[in-house]
Amino acid sequence: MQYNNAISRRKFLKRSSLYSVTTAVAANSVGMLGLLNASDALADSNDPNDYKALVFLVLSGGNDSFNMIVPTGSGTLRSNYELGRGIVALPEEGLHNLNLITPASVHEGTDSSDFAMHPSCSALAELFNNRDLAVICNAGNLVEPTSREQYFTETVALPPQLFSHTDQERQLQSQPTNPFTFGWGGRMAEMLSAYNTDTQVSPLMSLAGLNSFQVTQGGLINTYTLGNDGVTPLYSFTGYRRDLVESSMQSIDSSDHLMVQKYTDTFDSARLAETIIQNAFEEAESSGIDYDGIFSAAGAGDSQLTRRLKTLAKMIAGRSNTSNNRPVYFVDIGGFDNHQKLLPDHSVLMADLSVSLKGFKDCLTAQGDFDKVLTLVGSEFARTFTPNGNDAVESGTDHGWGGHMMVMGEMINGGQFYGMHPNLALDQDLDTGRGRWIPTTSNSQCAAIAAHWMGIPEAELSNLFPTLDNFPNPFDISENLGFIADAPVYGEQS
């Protein structure tokens, strides 16, 4: 098993076949020839229709998702909501009603269809009501199914460092275990290497810098990071400058410092990908699709998230320039750690999220790609149900646990709530204190369904999510996680 031999690595690079090498190596390291043979037989990188992309959008800082999805009406959920949230409760007036196809299950409560979205989320409500978006209720990092009694009697394995940003964010992007070895996006790309045959551009692209989600197990596929607006060219990189720098970079070998080697690898990766990605953008921009116009029409301005999703839509549109047919994208938006000023600050973030996702959806639809791109929206945790002050404008909420995820795409069975919504009763049922709800669905269960859609056979999912086997099969109807319409999975007997 040849994982990280620096000498061979750099020599391979010089032959400019980084990712084809990766494929071969990853195939060995995966040790699942059955899967790969099946994939090899079916993957056809020349078939433009055999393309699926996953976009993982992380709301960084801990989204207060119980003010994103809000109970309405006259039932217990609404009264529990008003009681628990106190001054940070959103009044029903101004919320955007959701038309659930089937009522949402409520944990230790009565099924309910009375929900609405945050006042700033009219576009998201529209997507939901058009069945392009679905909500997965009260998901979170879990090692195994956990009850309140088990939590307080410490008779259950808990995710390490609950309520800590960095740990919970890493676990959302990998597994709730230590030590960290790979992100599920990175590992998934390795397992799907047969679909990602480009030798110059990584199938792992980030619009939010380096992250845990895209860390591979083998370490040979590296995340390519795009700027908010795509690729910035190198200025004045000609003549002696170019000759000097390129000669220098090419001279680096295994005798050099490991950090020098890593820097050089990143430069090489940037250079290899530069032209191809620029071509992809040019193709997108010459397609006649008015990206700026579509995002503007959705109400989006110039926020970082808008720019990132616009760049991503173009990257997907210009995909014929690469032969990666199962790319895995990472995007984030920060600012959700609203310990103060929850109501005003969260409102701004909700508006940004709503219009940016709407613009993204509309671009994908214009490109004819909305059925090929699954967008998963999550956060490291939700926030305490109870506020941390008495002032409706100034107060905020603290770090919580279970919260709502969202999924978007044409393959989604949209307009529905999956999993189970908490009954929002404090000091009982799912509450570990201040309305830090014990999740009723594991993040890994949700991610497994997305990974399965990307092409990972059911039998292989526990290689990607080692704690998955602690939970009921996410595909069982009892788990209420059927948010993706049935799709055939290559290489799997059905």
Place this chain on the structure above:
Amino acid sequence: MKALITAVIATALLAGCGGGGSGGDNTPTPPAAPVKPIVVSLSLVDAEAIESINQIAAFKIDRTGGSAAVSLDYNFIDNPDVTKGTASASDYQLTYSDGGEVGSSFELGANQNSRVIEVRPIDDDINEVPEILMVSLVDAGAYDLGVDQTVTLRITDATNDSANRRVFLGNFGAQTNAVTNGSGVLSFILQGDNDAGLLSYTFANLSSVQTDQHVHLAPSGVKVKEIESTGAVSNFSWDLAPGGIFVTEQEMLDALFDGQFFVNIHTANYPGGEILATLAYDATVEPPEQNELTDEQVDKDILRFLTQATFGPTPETYQHLRGQIEADGDNRIQVYSDWIEQQFATPATSMMSLVDASIPLFGDEHKPNVRTDSFWPIALYGQDQLRQRMAFALSEILVVSDRNSVANNAYRGLPNYWDMLAENAFGTYRQTLEDVTLHPIMGVYLSHLRNQKADPETGAYPDENFAREVMQLFTFGLVHRQKNGGVILGSDNLPLPTYDNNVIKQMAKVFTGLSFSQLEAAGASVSNNKFKRGLAVNDYQFRWIAPMKFFPDFHDFSEKTLFSDQGQTLAISANSSGDAAAAQIELDTVLDGLVAHSSTAPVIARKLIQRFVTSNPSPEYIERVANAFGLTGDLKSVIRAILLDSEARNPGVFSSTTFGKFKEPVVHLASYLRLFKAASRIPLGQSQSDDIPGLNYANVDQFDAGVTLMRTGLANIGQKTLRAPSVFNFFSPDFSPTGAIASNSLVSPELQLVTESQVFNSFNSFNQIINERFVRNNKFIREHPTYSAEDFVLRLNYGPLMAVWDNKVGDATAKATAMVDYLDLYLNAGQLAQSQNTGTRAAMISNLAVASEAERYQLAAYAVATTPEFLIQR
């Protein structure tokens, strides 16, 4: 060598001429005069006996009183440390220096008041650990024992000269049952006296991530030594202290020579070990030379030191230290130590004062711009270089960020926070943490400003934000740690957490009731008496530059059960009549406990080492710095320990592929601008010419000559001071990029910033600087009433580089070589010239030799900003 149980050489021989002076002859003695008793004692003459060179140890018997011959009883005492060796009769011979072997007693002749006894080592072929010989006089009645009745001598096999070192080699291969391509090489170099040695090894191609590494005993596999780092090991000092089944060092040494020790590497796939290498003695291998540092090595060490301790070496700072070392007889560590002391005494430059002095020049310009730019004159020209490096390092641990809009708008408050860190740079971490806790900028950033006790009526709870991060990030971290940073496991074999959510809830109560102590009234600073005072930012910002105070009505005085350390839990009892002073006492108690917590010292020690010296300090290095940290965080001791540590000063790291760090972008850019003496045309002090007025800044004498006003704007280099994305700083101290760094279990925090897009952005930023476009492009600069836009531009001074070219005699290649070596020396501590890989150096020389004069210096400046070797420090 002798058995553990020593037979006492009993001497029952009582000489006929016993004490008391009753002589055996018939001479009558005067009855009146009392006889002075005989008092005997032992003293060391030379404590060291060495077999290989027949160096003889010696001790001396002295007596006072009496003049008759006397026999002295003696015995040998075992080494009180049972793990260490005790010499036996086969190891030495005792002889009198005036001739004759020593028998079962020491003989002093008549009128002989002292006698020297030599310990002659017997040169055998047995490998022995250093053994001691403790000789003690025994009271036999005929004499009294003086105060000094025991001497301790030491017998060793050989000196610790380089030539006496012995080499053990090993090759890593698969451990039984492991299927792996893992391989590697190992050496252990045993010092001449067999007391300790240096273990080094590298390996690669593991099948999975490394989890552990140890020295074991074959064939049983018993562990004899924990190696607490992971990844390759270089010159790991192993003292052969007994481990596993062994109780003495001699047993360890015997096992070593018998080839019973092996090092193995444990991995996720093979928890019991994937590869192993046996330490086998190889008498044919020449031990490596160990020389005193050459002049060239000293030069490079000076530049490494300045790279670590300042915002970049310059010819002036180098010359200063070089001159001191020559004057002080080559004791470079003493010279560095003196320089550090001088830095301690150098007063802090003030960012807030510089902002205050600059702002009036720029009318209605967004004032935070002026604040942002004010970092550069301080970093590039401030004389308090070490203090400012420490302030920067602390700002990356005790993080606030101008991404918080209130903090950003508080263009006096934020530099006041920086100044507070600089003032505390050589104080205690304890005081720093208090000033941080009470600073309103931190208050607004982590939201404990105006945080109040729980309100049962509304169901509101105290804000937990600061309470969490003060533990997780500012002090002891998430899990209990040993002094060397190693994680402590709990009874469930998992890392032992330092706190749970209950502790956070309790801690949140400590930080309630804090709000502004001052506010502005008609331009004056007056006392604030309203807890819920607004977050207004005005021209004075008195509320943002005075420490917060307690408003007792809003402080939670209930009982608090807080974090635990070494079995002790910090608890604060309820206080029904608490006032502001009581709340402050409570805060003091909690801050004392946070800083004195046994995990805080190693956590902060590691973070600080990473900022100055290396991303991957050894556990021993962390422990030494943690010891300097102590219970209050003595930052003077800490920075001394960091910079003067043998690991930081080891010239051998030049060839290491792992030691050191990727330079932080801010420090990288600063060192570049410092060497090129980057400057605008506007003096910070008095005007230097008729047509460009100076700022006449009052504190200009705290800066080096040539300091100017800088209005640079933001360079897109991936890092800006006081602008981290979150309280988790620009990068994680544990960030490990995929590939060889991760698989060697190493970290490289700064590489978290190095992405494809960032590499291109950084290239372009340096292009912009070289093109003389490092200046804010706004109307306040372009249309300034006093200065032209060109006056503001930051320019690199190529004069010294031109001088190197012009003064070098020879052809263009010779001149280019001289220029490259100059840049390599100052920006890179000469790593390029010393590297086995000549590629970058050759590429620089060949291109610079042919570039036109117009392009030459810009090309050089571009190359040192972008080529890989210039981006790391070792």
